[in-house]
Amino acid sequence: MDVFTNDIIHYLDKNNLQQMHIFGYSMGGYAAICTALKHPDRISSIMTLATVFDLSPERAQKEAAMLDPGKIELKVPSFAETLKHLHGSEKWKSLLQQKAGMMKVFG
Numbered sequence: 001m002d003v004f005t006n007d008i009i010h011y012l013d014k015n016n017l018q019q020m021h022i023f024g025y026s027m028g029g030y031a032a033i034c035t036a037l038k039h040p041d042r043i044s045s046i047m048t049l050a051t052v053f054d055l056s057p058e059r060a061q062k063e064a065a066m067l068d069p070g071k072i073e074l075k076v077p078s079f080a081e082t083l084k085h086l087h088g089s090e091k092w093k094s095l096l097q098q099k100a101g102m103m104k105v106f107g
Contacts, residue, residue, distance in 0.1 A: 009035065024048045055103070064104050
């Protein structure tokens with residue numbers, strides 16, 4: 001999440017913006033909140049959509065289990081192909097595993 005927070009602050013600095021309003025979808029909501037916690041003077045407001053705030057350890061484990069690359073390849077091969085196309089055939093599995101790990105930490 002630190003990478004996302006740093007990216008948001010970099011965007012503000014690069015575009016010479018003192019503050020901004022953020023709309024965050026899903027994980028983007030977490031990125032907005034983490035940025036606001038670390039840099040409250042830089043974020044004016046946050047609106048989120050599909051950001052899960054009641055992420056218990058059990059729910060996080062369940063969400064993380066759905067990010068299993070092997071299961072995705074078997075059950076939803078077209079989605080696996082889309083992920084390969086978007087993120088590269090060498091990286092997509094690692095990205096899913098990293099996101100699953102992040103979900104568990106959030107839980």
